[in-house]
Amino acid sequence: MSKIQALGLDVGSTTVKMVGLDAEGEMAWHFLEQAEPLLENQIARFLERARNVTGPLDGIPLVATGYGRGLVNQATRTVTEITCHARGIYRELGHGGTLVDIGGQDSKVIGISPQGKVIDFTMNDKCAAGTGRFLENTASRLKVSLDRMGPEALSVSDEVSISSTCTVFAESEVISLIAHGVSIASILRGLHRSLVKRMVSMILTVGLTPPLMLSGGVAQNPAIRQMLEEETGQKIILPHYPQLMGACGAALFALDA
Amino acid sequence: MSIGPALRYHWNVNLLGRAGLRWVRWQAERRVKRGAHGKSHILTPPLKISARTKELIGRHYLKGRYANLRGKVAWVTSGAPIEFLKALDFYLLYPENHGAVCGTTRTAVDICAQAENAGYSRDICSYARTDLGTMLSCQTPVGKLPKPDLLLTCTNICQTVLHWYRVLAHHFDVPLILIDTPFVYTETTDHSVAYVKRQLEEAIPIAEEVAGQSLDERKLKEVTRLSKLASELWLELLGRCRHRPAPISVFDQFIQMAPIVEMRGDNFTVDFYAAMLKEVDERIAQVIGAVKNERKRLLWDNLPVWYRLRYLAEFLGRHGVVIAASTYTNAWAELTPKMDPERPLESMARTYMYPILNRGTGDKLATMRQMIDDYRLDGVILHSDRSCKPYSVGQMDQRDRLIRDFGVPALLLEADHNDSRSFSKEQVANRLDAFIEMLEV
Known part of the structure; x- marks a missing residue:
């Protein structure tokens, strides 16, 4: 493994991600875990892991991002996930456009200039509509694992309409649909459509400048990708590690230091 | 008496x-x-x-506390043509300003709950809920509000006031004067001015009857003159923020605007703003800015977030960002040239038709654009105020136009001017941080 020169730590609401970059800015190491309630302890453990890989961390700059970035006392700097995602994706894909990041707690649409600068952004409203939590919540209600949700939704062509974008009310709608004998796969398809439609309205707020790019954990869900392409008429470009783009961007800022 | x-x-x-x-x-x-x-x-x-x-604000509410002992009291909306009431010696209480005091002292939510418990929806403006909560419970951070003998409401700020003041009229069983101001899409017409003037003429006898005295035209001219003088000084004060660094920020303006709203028409208000202008000029001469390390300058659109003034000022200030101007504080300054003490009723009719909330959204965009140029601003924060629908409608399009047509970065920030339950600190902080990074501070 090439020597790690900079570290980026993305403390999200659902997962914590860490990326190490070499002197050329290439990803040399990464690590991901589900977020725990005692974030300080988890952050300490992440740093310990990094230490095991790189040796002493003294002198290696660390930039923190994500909702818990303020808890990373060891960080040389904190940067928001909006700026970090844009930086990370620009580094990997090399062009601007419209980036959709569907995270666990919030979703964002970021307009990126051809030079890689953030020119506009919007975030979801003060609720879980249009976020990973929307799917997670209903997945647990339907007893379907998160990684099976997308393929299940795509396995049928029948789709029921879920009118509520509110996570809690969607859940009651789902219960009612189950009671009416609707298949789980059709319900899942409807749930995905509901989330994607919410995302499309956010994309239109910022304005869709192609190409359309996707990052965040939900990018791994094939139904979201397919439906987003259907709804926008745009081909979606995915980075290799959609979940790590924020941490990558943070590490790139660290490398600047 | x-x-x-x-x-x-x-x-x-x-x-x-x-x-x-x-x-x-x-x-x-x-x-x-x-x-x-x-x-x-x-x-x-x-x-x-x-x-x-x-001291001025304290004295205003102290006078209010005992106003029923001294004379007649009118409750009025912030943009109402109050000069004739002032000339008739009414004590004027502005429920919206009282609401702002409840907001800054963080008592508004408890008071709003009194109105909500009585069945008023949380979708109603939080100023209205604060006022109705006070009306029902007498809860207020200023001790005690006087009972009104007369109510004056004007539709130039919103339509909520129509219903709100009807509730007040029913509760207190007092006469209600309603001044209807036609919406101004581009320019007003002579017919509209005549329509508003006629309403003022019809309102005067009602107010005279309550006051127990006749309106003295000389006194009306004098009050209008004092209103104009204070507004002129306020206009000059705001204009001083064109300097770099801006000597005061909008967070200062939000506090210092109380007299221009609720004490216009008084001579001490004129003296007060003259003294403030002098102090601000001293700051400019010494190159003192409201934010010590001013790097970026912004425009604020919509009402303040009363319960988070200090937090927002420090948050932005930490990054060297000053909000140097706002469409809100400008609203009490921009109409000054329309005031004519020699023709008080006609000029009042014209002036009070033009507040930013009674003009088209395109006109508001043009005002913002002008302010961005005049104050050399780097971006705009549009406070999407859950309570103030007339101010917030059009902000999505205004934001888009600012970004796309004028290349001015703009952020929509969701909150509420008085109800802190609609303010998510983490989300606001995250959006502001990202916006500041976008401005490359």
């Missing part, structure tokens, strides 16, 4: 109250002199005159 109540008023307001407020002011001035506010490396301490602002 009979002797007993008059003496009680004089004793409480002019003797005891005045001395008490002077003492508080003197102590506040001493604190400024001692540099008690001087520890912040982010923000310059408040203007020295802030001690006097506090």
Whole structure:
């Protein structure tokens, strides 16, 4: 493994991600875990892991991002996930456009200039509509694992309409649909459509400048990708590690230091 | 006025109250002199005159507390043509300003809950809920509000006031004067001016009857003259923020605007703003900015977030960002040239038709664009105020136009001017941080 020169730590609401970059800015190491309630302890453990890989961390700059970035006392700097995602994706894909990041707690649409600068952004409203939590919540209600949700939704062509974008009310709608004998796969398809439609309205707020790019954990869900392409008429470009783009961007800022 | 109540008023307001407020002011001035506010490396301490602002506001509510002993009281909307009431010697209470006091003292949510418990929806404006909550429970951070003898509402700020003031009229069983101001899409017409003027003419006898005296035209001209003078000074004050660094920020303006809203038409208001202008000019001469390390300058659109003024000022100040202008504080300045003390009724009719909330959204965009140029601003924060629908409608398009047509970065920030339950600190902080990074501060 090439020597790690900079570290980026993305403390999200659902997962914590860490990326190490070499002197050329290439990803040399990464690590991901589900977020725990005692974030300080988890952050300490992440740093310990990094230490095991790189040796002493003294002198290696660390930039923190994500909702818990303020808890990373060891960080040389904190940067928001909006700026970090844009930086990370620009580094990997090399062009601007419209980036959709569907995270666990919030979703964002970021307009990126051809030079890689953030020119506009919007975030979801003060609720879980249009976020990973929307799917997670209903997945647990339907007893379907998160990684099976997308393929299940795509396995049928029948789709029921879920009118509520509110996570809690969607859940009651789902219960009612189950009671009416609707298949789980059709319900899942409807749930995905509901989330994607919410995302499309956010994309239109910022304005869709192609190409359309996707990052965040939900990018791994094939139904979201397919439906987003259907709804926008745009081909979606995915980075290799959609979940790590924020941490990558943070590490790139660290490398600047 | 009979002797007993008059003496009680004089004793409480002019003797005891005045001395008490002077003492508080003197102590506040001493604190400024001692540099008690001087520890912040982010923000310059408040203007020295802030001690006097506090005294003025305190005195206004103290007079209000005992106003029913002295004479007649009218409750009025913030944009109402009040000059004729002032000339008839009414004490004027502005429920919206009282709402702002409840917001800054963080008592608004408890008071709103009183209205909500009585069945008023949370979707109603939080100023209205605060006022109705006070009406029902008498809860207020200012001691006690006087009962109205007359109500004056004007549709130039919103339609909520129509219903809100009808509730007040029903509750207090007092006459309600409604001034309807036609919406101004581009320019007003002579017909609209005549329509509003006629309503004012019809309102005067109602007010005269309640006041028990006739309107003296000379007094009306004098009040209009004083209103205009104070507005002119306020306009000049705001204009001083074109300087780099801006000597005061909008967070200062939000506090210092209280007299121009609720004490216009008084001579002491004119003196107060003249003194403030002098102090601001001293700051400019010494190159003192409201934010110590000013790097970026922004425009604020919509009402303030009353319960988070300090938080927002420090948050932005930490990054070297000053909000140098706002469409809101500008609303009490931009109409000054339309005021004509020699033709008080006609000019009042014209002036009060033009507040930003009674003009088209395109016109508001043009005002913002002009302010961005005049004040050399780097971006705009549009406070999407859950309570103030007329101010917030059109903001999505205004934001888009600012970004796409003019290349001005703009952020929509969701909150509420008085109801802190609609303010998510983490989400606001995250959006502001990202916006500031986008501005490359």
